[in-house]
Amino acid sequence: MGRALKHTALVVEDDELQRELVSLIFEESEMNVIQCESAEAAAVVLEKAGRDLTVMFTDVELAGKMSGVELAELAKRRFPDIDVIITSGQGVDRIPENTLFMPKPWLPLELLRQAERSRTRH
Template structure:
C-alpha cells in the first residue's frame, strides 16, 4: 500500500538558454514545484492551452526561440489564466508594457528571489499551515 504524494504546484519556465532553464527549474523544484520547461513561447502556449489552469507560476525571458517574445507570451498567458503569477526577465530594459499583475525582473536577478516567490506562492496555495524554511 503506497502513500499518495501531496499535490505539488506547477510552474512553467520559458527560457531559450538551456543552462538558465535548468537552473530556474532546479530552484523551483527545490521549492516543491513540478516544473514544465520550454525554450519557446509557442511551446509554452501549447502547455497553457492544454493545462494552463494547473500552472500557477510562469517565469519567462523576453527574448526566446521562435517568433513570439516573452512579453507577448505574458499577455497570452494572462488571457488563459488571469490568476497566473507571471515573471518576465531580461538583461535589457523592458520596452513593452506587461499585462496587469505581471512582474519584471532585470537580469541578473538573485536565485534567492526565485525561491522566495515560489515559496510565497506555494504557501498561498497550501495555506498558512505549511512549514516554512528558515533563512
C-alpha cells in the same frame, strides 16, 4: 498511497543553462516544472495544462517568433490567477498588468522567494 498535489511551474527560457537553473530553484521550492525554450511551445502547454499551473517564468527574448511579453499577455488573459514572472537583461517597454519583472542578473534567492510566494498564494 496518494501523493500530495504539487504546484507546477512553467519555465520558458531559450538559454539551456538559465532554464536549468530556474527549474532547479522551482524544484527546490517543491514544485513540478515544465520546461520550454519557445513561447510557441509554452502556449501549447498553457492550452493543455494552464489550470494546473501556479507560476510561469519567462524570458523576454525566446526562440521562435513570439516574445515572452506576448506569452505573458496570453497567459494572463486565459488564466488570470497564474503568477507570471518576466525576466530580461534589457529593459522592457511594457509588461502586462499583474505580472512581475525581474531584471537580469537576478539572485537565485530572489527567485526562490517569488516561488514560495506563489506556492502559498495558490
